[in-house]
Amino acid sequence: MRRRDAIRIGAGAGYGGDRFEPAIELVEKGNIDYLVYECMAERTIALYQQDKLRDPSLGYNPQLERRLAPVLRACKEKGVKVITNMGAANPEGALRKVKDVATSLGIKALKVAAIVGDDVLDRLPEFSESPILETGLKVRDYLERAVSANAYLGAEPIVEALEAGAEVILTGRVADPSLFLAPMMYEFGWSADDWERLGRGTVVGHLLECAGQVTGGYFADPGYKDVPRLWELGFPIAEVPAEGEPIITKPEGSGGIVTPATCKEQLLYEIHDPSAYFTPDCVADFSGVHFEQVGPDRVKVIGGWGRERPRSLKVSIGYRDSFIGEGQISYAGSGAINRARLAAEIVRRRLELRGIKLDESRFDLIGIDSLHGDWISRGKGEPYEVRLRVVGRTTSKAVAMAIGEEVETLWTNGPAGGGGATKSVREVIGIVSTFIPRESVRTRVVVEEVGA
Amino acid sequence: MKLREIAHSRAGDKGNICNVSLICYDPKDYELIKSKVTAERVKEFFKGIVEGEVVRYEVPSIAALNFVMHGALAGGVTRSLRLDLHGKSLSSALLELEIEA
Numbered sequence: 001m002r003r004r005d006a007i008r009i010g011a012g013a014g015y016g017g018d019r020f021e022p023a024i025e026l027v028e029k030g031n032i033d034y035l036v037y038e039c040m041a042e043r044t045i046a047l048y049q050q051d052k053l054r055d056p057s058l059g060y061n062p063q064l065e066r067r068l069a070p071v072l073r074a075c076k077e078k079g080v081k082v083i084t085n086m087g088a089a090n091p092e093g094a095l096r097k098v099k100d101v102a103t104s105l106g107i108k109a110l111k112v113a114a115i116v117g118d119d120v121l122d123r124l125p126e127f128s129e130s131p132i133l134e135t136g137l138k139v140r141d142y143l144e145r146a147v148s149a150n151a152y153l154g155a156e157p158i159v160e161a162l163e164a165g166a167e168v169i170l171t172g173r174v175a176d177p178s179l180f181l182a183p184m185m186y187e188f189g190w191s192a193d194d195w196e197r198l199g200r201g202t203v204v205g206h207l208l209e210c211a212g213q214v215t216g217g218y219f220a221d222p223g224y225k226d227v228p229r230l231w232e233l234g235f236p237i238a239e240v241p242a243e244g245e246p247i248i249t250k251p252e253g254s255g256g257i258v259t260p261a262t263c264k265e266q267l268l269y270e271i272h273d274p275s276a277y278f279t280p281d282c283v284a285d286f287s288g289v290h291f292e293q294v295g296p297d298r299v300k301v302i303g304g305w306g307r308e309r310p311r312s313l314k315v316s317i318g319y320r321d322s323f324i325g326e327g328q329i330s331y332a333g334s335g336a337i338n339r340a341r342l343a344a345e346i347v348r349r350r351l352e353l354r355g356i357k358l359d360e361s362r363f364d365l366i367g368i369d370s371l372h373g374d375w376i377s378r379g380k381g382e383p384y385e386v387r388l389r390v391v392g393r394t395t396s397k398a399v400a401m402a403i404g405e406e407v408e409t410l411w412t413n414g415p416a417g418g419g420g421a422t423k424s425v426r427e428v429i430g431i432v433s434t435f436i437p438r439e440s441v442r443t444r445v446v447v448e449e450v451g452a
Numbered sequence: 453m454k455l456r457e458i459a460h461s462r463a464g465d466k467g468n469i470c471n472v473s474l475i476c477y478d479p480k481d482y483e484l485i486k487s488k489v490t491a492e493r494v495k496e497f498f499k500g501i502v503e504g505e506v507v508r509y510e511v512p513s514i515a516a517l518n519f520v521m522h523g524a525l526a527g528g529v530t531r532s533l534r535l536d537l538h539g540k541s542l543s544s545a546l547l548e549l550e551i552e553a
Contacts, residue, residue, distance in 0.1 A: 042529065042530065043529075043530055133467070134467050134468060134528070218462070219462075221460070224456070224460070225460060260514075261460065261475070261477070264473075264475045264514045264516060265460065265461075265462040265473065265475060266462075267514065268462065268464075268471070268473035268475070268511065268514075268516060268518050269462050269464045269473075270464030270465065270466055270471065271464070271471060271518060272466070272469070272471060272507075272509075272518075272520045273509055273520075274509055274511050274518060275509075286511075287511060287513065288513050289513060289514070290513045290514055291514070303513065321530070321531060322531075324533065360533060361533070362533045362534070364535060366535065370534075370535045370536075371534075371535060371536050371541045371545075372501060372541070372542070372545045373500045373501060375499065375500055376497070376498075376545050376548060389535060391533045392533070393531070393533060428530060428531060429530065430530050430531055431467075431528070431530045433467070
């Protein structure tokens with residue numbers, strides 16, 4: 001059933017820590033029908049799962065209130081529906097939070113939905129023999145250290161929530177483009193096996209999922225690729241017709257640019273084979289997509305195709321891996337590099353003298369070789385200042401702390417003129433993936449009404 | 453000539469794999485980069501950084517190449533000890549590659 005002939009979808013966040021104002025601008029000036037916040041990286045759920053262990057009411061994205069409170073009333077009044085994966089490790093907890101926020105704002109009769117079922121941590125033993133994609137080990141090798149396991153869901157449960165009248169939809173792990181594809185399926189009546197249309201919709205979802213990265217963010221290179229007013233970057237809007245070609249644009253008067261070049265960079269971002277982009281909804285084909293500028297900051301997306309969806313769903317498993325300890329200190333002026341190298345030598349010998357064994361370590365000179373080693377940067381000239389960075393991995397937190405200690409004590413025990421020493425230790429939650437049969441994941445849509 | 457003069461690039465990460473695009477400003481340069489910037493050349497350029505194979509995909513509709521570099525991220529974003537965990541700055545490195553015009 002076709003409900004509308006065209007919709008406008010805005011991307012309110014492209015990652016968990018993204019700016020807050022652009023979503024408000026989209027709601028106020030973007031004339032959008034849907035606002036989608038994509039706020040989850042590979043590791044996010046594993047980190048929030050730990051919050052949930054401490055307090056079962058938590059585990060959703062801690063910025064949920066800060067993002068939604070400024071727009072919720074306007075969204076309700078204008079009929080803008082909100083879709084977000086800020087449910088993270090606890091979509092139902094997020095639902096309760098949104099109800100509280102809506103109640104305190106005096107919003108009445110707001111339908112809020114949570115999509116549940118991506119969390120398969122308790123059922124992981126069922127899949128013990130499944131191979132791990134990255135390491136060649138099996139799921140059973142990670143069972144004891146696992147802190148999270150989430151299947152990537154597709155658009156279907158979100159469509160279900162929209163059919164139930166939900167105005168705010170909170171998900172856990174959902175493939176990023178699916179968050180955007182769902183409103184197209186719902187509004188245009190696209191069926192879940194209409195591979196060609198799902199493929200085209202997935203192209204739009206992929207272009208929008210990193211928000212500002214298609215409107216001139218992460219693009220500027222002065223003199224080559226100039227972008228106006230990145231400090232007021234506008235987030236993208238897709239004008240999607242039920243039939244025909246979508247347009248990528250942004251709110252009038254906002255900073256940034258939308259050109260075929262910005263769209264091309266985002267089209268290939270995090271893509272392997274452009275003719276086979278796997279999502280839970282379809283295998284999208286980006287290989288024939290091209291772009292046409294049809295107005296200022298308006299780009300038409302031409303092409304895109306899709307094939308039958310995969311039979312399995314990808315599962316991300318977060319596990320306790322190790323600790324990383326790090327220390328940094330800077331040197332400047334003539335001889336800076338030699339003093340930094342001496343400092344590195346001192347730290348290396350100190351760790352040796354203390355009998356500290358690291359599983360893996362690096363000694364970088366920031367300004368010389370920290371990003372691309374010393375081969376690509378060879379012959380590019382010496383910088384005025386340089387910063388030593390020592391970093392190592394170990395299974396012991398105490399050992400990890402020793403790295404920063406040995407860098408910090410260079411203050412009074414190392415070469416002349418060292419400044420700005422810092423140290424840190426962090427626990428590493430590793431992520432590996434496996435595939436499980438689609439049928440083994442059962443999703444459930446919970447819909448509740450505020451003030452009902 | 454550096455690739456930077458005729459193309460732009462963005463890098464993305466998935467696990468221990470980094471993809472780096474190379475997109476011509478002017479589609480007329482597509483045949484040039486296609487003939488000069490082979491997967492072998494990119495693998496050699498990133499020696500010491502990329503441990504696995506480099507696969508090149510051609511995307512003529514947007515005059516672009518996409519290099520998928522396996523074993524490129526020192527174990528991947530979650531475990532890597534590198535300063536640039538995601539390998540995002542590898543796009544800038546690729547644009548430093550010199551080709552004969």
